[in-house]
Each structure stands twice: as C-alpha cells, then as structure tokens.
Amino acid sequence: MSKKTPKTALVHDFLLKLGGGERVLKVFADMFPDAPIYTLLYDEKSVGSVFPKERVRPSSLQKLPSFIRKRQKYLLPKMPGAIEEMDFGEFDIVLSSNSAFSHGIITNTDTKHICYCHSPMRYAWDWTHEYVKEQNVGRFKKAAIALLLKKIRMWDQIAADRVDKYIANSKTVRNRIMKYYRKDAEIIYPPVDVNRFKPQKKKENFFLIVSTITPYKKIDLAVQLFNKLGKELVIIGDGPQKPYLQSIAGPNISFLGFKSDRETAQYYQNARAFIFPGEEDFGITPVEAMAAGTPVLAYGKGGVTETVIPGVTGEFFNKPTVDSMGQGLAKLLTNEKNYSVTAMRDQAEKFSQERFIKEIEKAINN
Structure with a gap:
C-alpha cells in the first residue's frame, strides 16, 4: 500500500x-x-x-x-x-x-x-x-x-x-x-538562483545597487557618497524613498526602477562592484552579485557576514556612515585585482x- x-x-x-x-x-x-x-x-x-x-x-x-x-x-x-x-x-x-x-x-x-x-x-x-x-x-x-x-x-x-x-x-x-x-x-x-548568472571578468565602470528603496536599506548613504565621488551608480528597484533620493542625487546616479530578472542579471554581470549599505537578516542580492562574478561592498553586520568573505569576494565597512562606506570602497578598489571570479562563483554556489x-x-x- x-x-x-x-x-x-x-x-x-x-x-x-x-x-x-x-x-x-x-x-x-x-x-x-x-x-x-x-x-x-x-x-x-x-x-x-x-x-x-x-x-x-x-x-x-x-x-x-x-x-x-x-x-x-x-x-x-x-x-x-x-x-x-x-x-x-x-x-x-x-x-x-x-x-x-x-x-x-x-x-x-x-x-x-x-x-x-x-x-x-x-x-x-x-x-x-x-x-x-x-x-x-x-x-x-x-x-x-x-x-x-x-x-x-x-x-x-x-x-x-x-x-x-x-x-x-x-x-x-x-x-x-x-x-x-x-x-x-x-x-x-x-x-539563490545562481544559474541565471554568467560570471564576467571584463567589467564596466559603474557600481550597482539592487534593492527596494526604503529607509532601512540605507541607500541614502550610497547616494551621498557617490554624490561626493562623482562615480557612476546605478540603482535598480522601487520604493517609497525613491522620490526623495532622486531629489538629492547628482547626474552620475541613475534610478532604473523595476527590471526583469534577465535585465538585472546583465547589470550584475557588468558592474564593477555591488553596493549593499543596509543590515539584512540574510541578503540574497550580495550572493547574486558574487554568482555574477562581481565583488561586494557591504555593511559588515547581519547575514552578509555569513556570505561575503572579506579580501576574497568583497569588503565590509564598519559603521553605517558615509565616511566608513567611503573607506570601504577605497579598500575594495585597492584590492580589486584580488577578487577571483572563480572564488566568488564558488562562494555563491554554496547558497544554490x-x-x-x-x-x-x-x-x-x-
């Protein structure tokens, strides 16, 4: 039976x-x-x-x-x-x-x-x-x-x-x-659906955020930092804080709204680095970035400490401030050649x- x-x-x-x-x-x-x-x-x-x-x-x-x-x-x-x-x-x-x-x-x-x-x-x-x-x-x-x-x-x-x-x-x-x-x-x-990403070694000169745009995500820190640096920042996602952030963002910062999974994967693969400013319980997007062969700059608290390996797949910044994020970004750019696409992909595969x-x-x- x-x-x-x-x-x-x-x-x-x-x-x-x-x-x-x-x-x-x-x-x-x-x-x-x-x-x-x-x-x-x-x-x-x-x-x-x-x-x-x-x-x-x-x-x-x-x-x-x-x-x-x-x-x-x-x-x-x-x-x-x-x-x-x-x-x-x-x-x-x-x-x-x-x-x-x-x-x-x-x-x-x-x-x-x-x-x-x-x-x-x-x-x-x-x-x-x-x-x-x-x-x-x-x-x-x-x-x-x-x-x-x-x-x-x-x-x-x-x-x-x-x-x-x-x-x-x-x-x-x-x-x-x-x-x-x-x-x-x-x-x-x-x-994490790591199979939708094809890691690329050759990167374009922009930085990426994929997130709902709400205050606790701390995207305002990234907007303030990239306003100061003048580097290109692409933000994919929508949310109630988006109009405010658009009002303070410089011309180097683009808000693309919602994108399909296929389009988002392309941005992940082409980005120079992925920015993760908030504290999350786990954080799927940093793992998606690593699956795409893109290093991660993240606030070093919460679930991201269990997924990103400093010096290998990205870097952490220690305080939720613009200055601390800036120091973390400088470290990431200094160590840019140390982040192996293979190592990032292998780490992402652990969360398949x-x-x-x-x-x-x-x-x-x-």
Whole structure:
C-alpha cells in the first residue's frame, strides 16, 4: 500500500511585492504545487504573475476597501486576529514563511507547523525604539504606538509557542529566535538562483545597487557618497524613498526602477562592484552579485557576514556612515585585482536553490 502524500499548505505574511521573502515562497510553491497559499493581504497587480489569484487564500482583511489595505501600519492591531482566524484543519503540514505574523496560525495537534523564519518581527523587537522615533506624530501618538508594539510583542511570544519546528535563514536570525522566543532553530540559508548568472571578468565602470528603496536599506548613504565621488551608480528597484533620493542625487546616479530578472542579471554581470549599505537578516542580492562574478561592498553586520568573505569576494565597512562606506570602497578598489571570479562563483554556489530544496525536504521529513 503506497504511503499517503501529506496535504500541505503555505503561509506568507503579505503578498504585496516581489522581494527576497517572496523568492523563497516561490520555491516553496514549486516544491508543493498543490498547496494553497494563505496570506494576510494580496495584491494581484504586483504579484499575480508569480502567485496567481486562484492559488491564494487571503485573510478577512482583504475584504476591506483598497485605500485601507494600502495603509498596512494602521491594520497592525487587526493582524494577529486575522491570522488566527485561518483554518488549517484539512492539512497535515503547514509551512509558514515568516517575518511578522504568519507563525501565529493555530493548527490542530496532528498538523505539523514548520516555520521558515526570515526574522522575528523587527519593528516590534530590535528596531522598536527606532520605529517609534521615525513616526512623524506627536508624543502622545508615539506613546500609543509604543503601547501597541508592547501588546504585539506579548502576542508574538505566545504565537511563537505554536510552531512545531523553527528553521532560520541565517545564524543572525537563529540568534534572534533564541533571544526573543527562547527556541532553537535549524539553519537553512535561502535559495539563490545562481544559474541565471554568467560570471564576467571584463567589467564596466559603474557600481550597482539592487534593492527596494526604503529607509532601512540605507541607500541614502550610497547616494551621498557617490554624490561626493562623482562615480557612476546605478540603482535598480522601487520604493517609497525613491522620490526623495532622486531629489538629492547628482547626474552620475541613475534610478532604473523595476527590471526583469534577465535585465538585472546583465547589470550584475557588468558592474564593477555591488553596493549593499543596509543590515539584512540574510541578503540574497550580495550572493547574486558574487554568482555574477562581481565583488561586494557591504555593511559588515547581519547575514552578509555569513556570505561575503572579506579580501576574497568583497569588503565590509564598519559603521553605517558615509565616511566608513567611503573607506570601504577605497579598500575594495585597492584590492580589486584580488577578487577571483572563480572564488566568488564558488562562494555563491554554496547558497544554490538545489541545495535549499534538499535541505528543506530533509527538515520536513525529519
């Protein structure tokens, strides 16, 4: 008698844009082609080509008018309840892709919940003070926001106990899970499609950023530095901070907006170096740059310390300042001939999609 295939569901916090977390979810979706995808909010226009409407099961928040759905921060108090409403009684396995609320689903005792954690909710934990300070409101409203985040932290710790098995996307995230949830986690690095890149030794004289353009990505540091240096900087991606950065950028800095994977690969392959100014939990784009044979200049904190090898595949700068980034860039340019295309590609291969699938399958089966 053949063994029954476990019925599986996928859960992802939000399907509103295509970023690193959504690339991981796409691999999960391909691994489990019959699994529906549960999410709090869904934007078909932005992600429907990758995650078709027929496969997505959004929460009750999706019924709200679009002008409310677009203001996610105002929906924060509703999100824990919305994720808990979802019914997974028909499934044997639930695989959540989590950086906010999706780990808080409620499952039956015979349903196994495996959480692939991109990070515990950063604006509720390690970024909470900065998040409150950044809100452009009066002190009473800031106090109310701080109180809301306190309540979310209380819920978050309770929700963390519902997970049967945690998988962290890096050592950095494993440490956060241990600190905030007091739970251990297996480490499985995210998948990088290294095969779409063909490393090139001959480079053009421009520097590259591929990123969503939001304040925490610290792209403003790169814009300020390249304004001073006058060197060519190409920025691929969109986001709410883009108009401001365009307003302060010199003519040597180009904002190209969204580009297809094929077009982006060409820029990766031709760039003199890849610039990664922010702190990320893992950071897929530096690995993509190395797969393309392009050295990386990165802020030396977070997941990038597990992927980039200083002096071999790139360099780090030590402080999130323009001066420190400038010193790092000077070091990278001095050592430019030391970065072997073969070494960069070999390092990127360690994070391949094929490796990820095997490790996830093993984790689920165990």
